[in-house]
Amino acid sequence: MRHPASWKVELVDKVAKEIDNAGTVAIVDIHGLRNNQFQSIRRDVRGDLNIRVMRLTLLLKALEKSKKPGLADLSKEVRGQVALVTTNSEPVSVNNVLRKKRQMMSPRGGETASDDIVVPEGETSFPPGPMISEFQKAGLQTAIEKGKIVIKKESVVVKKGEVISKERASLLQKLDIKPIEVGLNLRAAYSSGTIFTSDVLSISPESLSLDIAMSFSRAKTLALEAGFLVPEIIPDMIVRARIIAESLSLKAGIVDESSIQLFILKAIQEASAVQEAIGSEKESSGKETKKGEKEAKSESTDEDVSAGLSSLFG
Template sequence: MTEPAQWKIDFVKNLEDEINSRKVAAIVSIKGLRNNEFQKIRNSIRDKARIKVSRARLLRLAIENTGKNNIVKLKDYAHGQVALITTDESPKKIYDILEKSKTKAPAKGGEIAEEDIVIEPKETNFPPGPKISEFQKAGLPAAIEKGKIVIKSEVTFVKKGDVITREKALVLKDLEIYPITAGLDLIAAYEDGLIFNKDVLSISDEKIMSDLASAFLGAKSLAIEANFIVPEIVPDMISKAYLEAQSLAIEANFVDEKNIDIFIRKAFINASAIEALINKDLNNEDITDKKEEKAEEKETSSDEDAASGLGALFG
């Protein structure tokens, strides 16, 4: 069996020492990242973290050799074009730092569109010339107006998930549209025996606090219902007991100085209701009396008319 090259042995040992020297070790993807962009990011986080580019196989070997508790699971994320980041910052903080360091870059051709690339109607800085045929060939509704090339209408130039062709990449660069997000993608990080993947680290602080608050309120509610007394719910339990005692006292007509105002309000409401019923009955009686009076008047009038008619007949 061929012995590994000494530089590989030394490199793996260097990676091991680097991982062991810091609390956190993270694997990041450097796929598609230009060298100048990589150097810019490296310089921007130099005071918080160190970055070492490595072949994935050598990085996996270094992770296996460190002996840190449960870190061997981190090697499952070391595939493709990757680098190692070591830091004493938390995984969440280093993830946020890397996300903030990302910038928009021009497409070179061959990249996958991260989202729909929409070009709005606008006037360009290009005079009439060969550019208009390049734009039209690439699929843009280009025309000449007032001595300038203009985009006549909105167009979805590249759909999300489609490959950005070299031809379209050149047009996008001419229009100063930079559709590629350039930066280090944190794939997974290790700290104190735990592995944090991107899905976990991408959760915002606001979301975490909201979920914690909801969980706390849910736990409090459950504890109160189960009468499971812990310091956090004692004030709520006292309030609940007080309200239940007050309700029971009212039901039993037990009057004291703490609930007498409730009984007074209750009596006032009942009195008002009785008064309303009495007034309603009185009104109904008045209406009935008036109807009877009208009926009697009508009957008397009819009798008088009949008598008058008979008098005229026999008079």
Template structure:
């Protein structure tokens, strides 16, 4: 059996001790992060957290060796290009801190477009020369105007979810377009015997409040539908019962001190309607009494027109 190198043994022991002493530990991904960007982030958060880049296998061994309860659950997350964070800050604080340090960077080729990469029509700083062929080869409609290479029309160079090719990455860098978000990505964190996934830590306070409010409204609606008596829906249930009782009383013509005003209003409306109909009939009778001759003349005209029509038909048939 081959004995492991002493430096590896020492490193695992040191990592184990650090994990045991640190209140919070986190595994973070450094994949695709350039050294310059990594050093900038490390400098920004120095004093709040300790970051150490290490081999995934050594961290897995240290996690398994640690005497902290459930910390071995982070072993499955210790893969790929990773670093270890130890701190006294809460996992959520560390997660938010890392998110705030993300920046935009140039693509190098092979990255997945986070959104549509759109090239707007504009004049570039490039003089006529080989660059126009580079643009055209990448699918960018380019021409020359006033001694400069210009992009003639808008074009979607890479659609969301597509791979950014090396050729297109070079063009984007020339145009100073930074389509890639870079930063330290938290994979998992450990605190107080619990392992937190990235998904759990990404939840915001606003999202929690919104979800709780939505759940409350759904539960309230269900309780109302089932007539389930709880304090939160008592006002609605009482209002519903009152309206139902009032409707039943009206249908049964049951009068009491609470609904008598409704019956009075109903009676007034009925009386007003009846009075209007009576007045209309009286007005019609008065008009007929005031003009009896006109009424008789109209009747005669109607009779005459009937005789004329009969005579006309007779002449048609001989």
């Protein structure tokens, strides 16, 4: 029977101990991340996160050898290009740290555009020459101004969801356009016997607080409408009961110390309404009187004119 190399056994034992001593164990996706970018992120988080890249078979054995209960489910995420993260930070903190370390880079070709890739209008650093042809192939409108190639109109060179060709990637590199976001993508994290997936860990505290507040408000409304008595809605029920009682008191004409102000307000409103009605009636009556006087005056004038004409032609 062939025995595994001693260095493999030692590595598996070492990683298994790291896993057992860590509060949080995570699997992160490193696909598409260039080595210099990976090393940069690794240096930045050193001291907080321990990131280890190793053969998948050895990583699976280390997870299997760990004594943590329920860790086996994390093995499902060990596929493709991944790394192991061990830390004493909470899973949410791990995810937040990794998200902050994401970087933008120019494509190399073969990537899928997550959004439309746009080349803005403006002057480039290129003099007239072969680049004009390359710009034209990409569908860019160009002109020569002050010895430089100028892009006259903003244009989409790769649409969302399309695969970026090597030609487009080369053009974007030359223009120093970096539309590709790369970093360590957390697939899942283990902590205290529970596996947390990336979608759960991506929920921000702000959105969580907002969701809780909205749910609480809806629950209060439902409890109030159903008359389900719980401490949280007692103040609202008291206010609602008082409003209903005051309304019934007004309709029934029941006057007491608590409702007398309402009756006074009601009397004032009714008096104001009557006063407005009287004012409107007076105004209407005044207009009718003036109209009658005007018509009478007009008739008198007509009679005077007729009398004058009669005297002339007697």
